Amino acid sequence: MVGNIILYFVVALAIVIFSIMAVTTKKILRAATYLLFVLIGVAIFYFQLGYEFLGAIQVAVYAGGIMVLFVFAILLTHKPNANAAPLGSHRKIAGILASVIGGGLLLWALFTMPMLETSEGVRSLSDAIAGGPDISMKMIGRAFTGTEKYQYLLPFEAVSVLLLACIIGGVTVARKR
Amino acid sequence: MGVTLPILILALPFFMFLLLGIGGVKMSRKVAGILGILGMGTTMTLAYIVAFTYFFSGDPAFILDGVRQQFQVFDVTWLAFTEKLVVKIGFLLDPICAMMLVVITTISFMVHLYSWGYMEGERGFQRYYAFLSLFTFSMLGLVVATNIFQMYIFWELVGVSSFLLIGFFYRLPSAVSASKKAFIVTRFADLGFLLGILTLTYFTDTFNFVDMTSNPMNVLAETGGATFMGASVLTWAMVLIFTGGMGKSAMLPLHIWLPDAMEGPTPVSALIHAATMVVAGVYLVARMFPVYCVVDASMTFVTVVGAITAFYAAVVACTQIDIKRVLAFSTISQIAFMMVSLGVASTGGVGDGHHYTGLGYMAGMFHLFTHAMFKALLFLGAGALIHAVHSNDYTKMGGLRKYMPITHWTFLIGCLAIAGIPPFSGFFSKDEMLAAMFNNNWIWGAWMTMVAGLTAFYMFRLYYLIFWWEENPDYAHHKPHDAPWQMSVPLIFLAAVSCVAGFIPFGELVTWNGAPYHIHLEAPVACTSIIVALAAIALATKMYMKKNDLPTKFKNALPGLWTAAHRRFYWDEIYLFITHKIIFGCISKPIAWFDRHVIDATMDGFAKVTQKVSFAIRGMQSGNVQAYVLWYFFGALALAFITWICLL
Amino acid sequence: MDYSQFGAMLPELIILGIFLIVFLADTFSPENGKKFLTPMTTVLMLLATVAIWIVPSCGEAVFGGMYVDGPACKAMKCVLNVGAWICMLEAAKWVESDVMYYRKGEFYELILVTLFGMYLMISARHFLLFIIGLESASLPIAALVAYNKDKYESHEAAIKYIITAVFSSAILLTGLSFVYAFSGGSLYFSDIAVQITSGEMSGLLIFALTFVLAGIGFKLSLVPMHLWTADVYQGAPTSVTAYLSVVSKGAAAFAFFIIFVQVFGQVYSAAWEWMLYAVIIATITVGNLFAMRQKNMKRFMAFSSVSQAGYIMLGVMAANQLGMASMMFYILVYVVSNLGAFAVIQMIEDRTGLVSMDDYNGLHKTNPYLAVAMTLAMFSLAGIPPFAGFFSKILIFTSVTSHQNSMALYMLVLIALINTIISLYYYLLVVKAMWISADEPKIGAFKSGKCEKVALTVCVLGIVFLGLVSYVYKYFIDSVGAETLLALN
Amino acid sequence: MFGNILIWFVIIPVLMMAGLGLCRNSSMAAIRTVMVVGSTILLALAIWLCVDFLALRAAGNDAEMLFTGSWMWYAPLNIHLAVGVDGISVLMLMLSAIIVFAGTFASWKINPLPKNFFLWFALLSTGVFGFFISIDMFTMFMFYEVALIPMYLLIGVWGTGRKEYSAMKLTLMLMGGSAFLMLGLLGIYWHSAPEGGELTWNILEIAKNNAVDPSWQNLLFCFTFVGFGVLGAMFPFHTWSPDGHACAPTAVSMLHAGVLMKLGGYGCFRIAIYLLPAAANELAWIFIILTGISVVYGAFSACVQTDLKYINAYSSVSHCGMVLFALLMLNTTAMTGAILQMLSHGLMTALFFALIGMIYGRTHTRDIRQMGGLMQIMPYLGVCYMIAGFASLGLPGLSGFVAEMTIFFGAWEDSDLFHRVFVIAATCSIVITAVYILRVVGKLLLGKVQDEHHWQLTDATWFERLSTVTLIACIAGIGFFPNWINETIQHSFLPIVQAIQNAI
């Protein structure tokens, strides 16, 4: 319980700090690194929320796959310590405004959402975890291969087509001839 | 009477118009002239037959118990505005109409004949005859109208014929502008006429003359006592209708077109601007006479306008140099005479047995008849003079009596007739008119007697300046001579008529209600007018018979008056001011400017503003994709905000 | 585990089948033996269109309600398929060019995959499937946009497109996450439609709808999500631009309608009505205002298509059977009109490299048929009778005004109508350049290829007859009828 | 469907277009043949229709519309291709056929691209004929727009002067009007069945049910009236007219001023007034003010113009203003006058523009200050011009007089001060008209020849004569024998006036 809270604070703080650093640091490779920390933080949240599989995927795909892609790309296009300085102050102010107003409004919206009026909305993490079944790999496996309601064979197949297309697209774009 | 003859009377001139107008280009002059004259001669014959039948056949349709009847020969629907307001084209035969048929066809025929000589060698000879036919057709249609709208139709048509004929010499700018002026001024007057018809028929629900005039009190009743600005609606209607007459008959202040109309060929002036068309106003008042009678105010209006015009025109006539202008002003003055005569005829009311009721009417019509004859004679004479000396100015004439005896004598007869010297026709008609005026109110009588004196004066001034005074030295190069027979015959004929027309028992034929009226000379009035006329002639003789410096002295004694009269009391300048400065300068030009620079500019402005906005917002598409994303994001927030606002 | 359910996805299967054939043929044929690719693909596409149209749809929800292929969906897919087919025909010449020679197989493959994605967008009745369809429809296009490797504009266009696309998909995902909060735990459309009612409005729902609108609106180039449009249209290869402007946009419009009317229909007046007012007015007006200044034909068409998107959205505003059918009809007409215009633009660009409106001056002297086709296309886009564009416009206005007591909707239509004047202005500018301008023509006479001829003929026939033959519209109405009811219940 | 005579009014121009499509661009003879044959058939058809119509009426067929036919088109929206004619439509068809016929000859030597010119010309005629035969608002509107758009190219390509600007302005303004119009029509459609009956676009059915919700009528009336009013050159939406007319080629000016502007007036009473009578009663005064201004304003503006076409364009503003003005008097007589005025103005303006085109074709100027005394050089054209002028200023015996008088007498039936004032103002226009017509005639035809080069010019050719004679014959025909037309029109107005009366 308390451990959960402490873990939450640590991770939340890390996410907040590294998010901000990721978008403000001048070195692009650092930005990627901070992003990695954020992604791991998010993965920890997933674990904490009881979605271990998702957390694992997050680490594997994001931290493992996408980050590598980023690093490769950065190395391909930059010297490692290339400058990633933001733009002039106009754009910065606009960006700050956008993020503050957008974030503020979203916070306001989330804090006033109607679900908070209901008992489900305000239940604690432990209640929430207790309220649902444990997500087993078997369940996930069934869900991904089933064709009934709440089963996702079709999206699974569809996303494969998407990925294939992206491969073709990426190759077409990237190859020289 | 069958309908054939009346229809032919109308159709023949129209047919001649089409024939000569369309086929004229292919005809030789001679053929065209002969065709025109023959056509007109036939028409005249037919008109005579109809008129004589009407007056003398004794058919009960025409005369019943000694009272002449109004007889609609035919009346066919032309256009039905509403169920009741139906425009018909018809042929109404009654005393004034019959008289006018005679007058119009006679003069027209004479003019046709005369023109053969006068217009010889002019370009557009065929066209000229076509227009004459058109005019005759229109004028006949006007006088036979069974209803006020038919009259209006032909009223417009005579207007346009007049326009065409005044502008016959269309290569001359002065002729063009004169014709325009004539058309527009009369058109303006016709606007009044139209409004008058609208107002009147709104109440009467009929256009028909007989319906209106046989029961004039009904007309008054139908207006239901409606008034507008203090005067009864009927008064307004009749005054407005009279406005039309003022325009056509050149009453003050709408007279200005007539002197200028002398730019047309002289025979045209004789036909249209002396004998026939210009009396249309008189004819109109005579036609509507019973209705005028029930509203005194409108009659007074007619009288006053007539009296002022008569005097004004007479004064101006004394100072003009152009002989046709003198005759034109004389015409105005004489028509005004008729107007006054009609105006004074009613006073005393209808049906109260007043002795003189109707005398003015009869006299006016009588004068219309005689005036047509002698004024046409004078104009044709003037034409012969112009033909001889190739100028309109009397300064280019003088002493012509030796060179042109026929013209001289016939002109003299005309002058005597218009001056009111017995036994010429003018005397009789003028005497009746003056009698009517004196009987109405001595002021009118005295006033018009004075005008009669002025008439005698300026006519003899003209006569002497042309035929006596001093010979123009140019005659040596170019000896003036009498006109060819085609021109002389009409002169002699008309002179003869002017001599004898006074003895026609007019009262037996033409009266306002059809009942015969026995003319008897009013000795005091007659004597007065003769004395005044003779005195005026004597004065003219003194001043103008032999060349002397009396006229100059006279002119110098009253320089302001003379110049003002010579310049026709500046009416033309006033009109010019109104048309050019006010209508064109202060209305049309600003409106045209407004249209281009405000209305149109507004429309263009929409386009321009759109362009401007389009240009102004192009920064949105800055080319920087991050800016696009910002727009995207803020746009989404704004949409959320809009929704939130709208839901509040 | 009823795998026979895949049988219900006939259109998708057909497209995937073609995709596979092309893929295999492309991969396993010798380098110099790929001449058959173009004719094969186009013929297959034509057959596919006919097949999709003829074979009756099962009309039932499969995969637990995740996928529906009702008559309306089928009709929409037909429209898109026709569009894609014409695009391919128009591209035929370009595809055979030297730069493209080794990559034409990929070109067709990518087009087919995006088409597949669009089919999923239309048929999806679950947000997951929908988002996959959306991404399949938009990501490969980025690759297509970047196809002209030797042209800088193509790169710039590609980066602009992908940047905006990923951002908008991120926003869309965020929005969907909020929607999920309201969904009662299910992302099936039918479940959400029951859950989200106008009972209570909250900031979160507004954001959810706004972000979803923004996410889909990006594909439709609704203002203010439209800014990528012009640059991308200008920079992309013309065939891709054509494809983007009609097929991609059409699919997004259908999806938009389905999502907003069928899923969020209950909160129409409570949540997104005013949002859509603002978006439509802004889209039509801004698109028009920008279009009137453009000289580059592709850029010009881009802004014109922005404005057209606003008109398409009017069908959503109507939010009923008429609106849906009118929108479908509008898109079909838009497909033939826009592709007609693009066919001409592409042909001229291929032959001469000229894309400026000024280059079109006096076109009628050298290429009268092209000038006529372009004129008809412009008239149709401007909504001039008797061409199809007139009917599509008036029908969509009719559908909006069917809410006969809503003064606001009438005023919206009025604004749209007034905007048609501006649009008429700039469409006429093209006509003016071609017919009225007295300059010597810069574009010489040239012959068009077979495929281009077919494409142009189809477009012109469509422009002339689609409106006059009322059958098409009736077909749409009938096909929509059943399904709208099905989904809304 | 093809058994209905009215359909052929649309089919024939379409066939003409098809025929032209087959002609080679250079083959002037073939193009002319197609046009002459087509327009002659149309004219014959119009005459036949007219005779047939009168015969049916004489036989006692009192149906509101004759030769009706209705074929379902867009079933879901109940859109029909519904045709039918009453007396007014018959006359309008006649007018259109005459002007198309005359216009064909007036553009005998059109250059360049004769084929395209006549193609668009035929499309324009299709729209015009289609508009007049329609009794379904949708098809009516469709044909209305079909008639508008060819104007752009016709002016833009074959025009003179600032043609691009003018063509654009004309097109955009008219389309602006039709934007309002379209919304009005949609509103009428959606309010055409208040008690839940079947919605309809059919004018007769809507009128029969007197259906449109009164609370919506005012708005819709404004939309439809303004929409049609723009085409009727109503102040202040008239400014397309002077520029457009000035730049258009001869035949287009003829057709536009002669027929197209009539579409505005026709629509105003057939849709705005007939279908929305309550609003017409209530709001007429606003538009009376506007149209009254048009009448006087147009006439005054014409007084100071120097370009022949501008003069006639402003004159058209005045005369067409009179049409709308009369329609708004809402009584049979005045409305009859309005139709007469449409016919009259159509014919005489067409004649005017034809003549101006012919004169311009010879002198290459339309500035009256640079011309003069043309009567001596080309008497035939001069005489025709004068006849047109006389018709315009309302000379009895020509059509203008009949129309104007009917209008004035009808307008005078409303006896309140407001109407009186505006009617008097309108009547004043006849004087102003005389002023500007005579000004032109005086400067252009009479007086001295201004430019010595003009002496070499020739008079009209045979096709020009044919074109003008046709028009003059019609002008004089109406002027001489107006009553049968008058009765036909009055009869046709009965249901409309009845609707207005019922709505008071």
Place this chain on the structure above:
Amino acid sequence: MDLNILWYLVPSVVMFAAGVYGFVTRKNMIAMLVSLELILNSADLNFVIFNRFLFPDSMEGMVFSLFAIAIAAAETAVAIAIIINIYRAIGSTDIVETNKMKH
């Protein structure tokens, strides 16, 4: 005091805001992609949070997140391919370099 839904939402919103900021201010295209990942992760996290707290008995949100990760990967791949392509073409991955087409 116990962890409830709002606790988790706050970092998510911060990620979103930071992502937006970075996306519009970073010059480098790859840095923009980095920011984008933040936004995507925020959305994923939202799904998971809502799933856990509001609808714990189903797993729609979690599955959605799973797919979203796959989609994000695809997006990134294509984007990076294009970026590399641009780098080859113009020698820079600066976003401000690509603003030739405008207005």
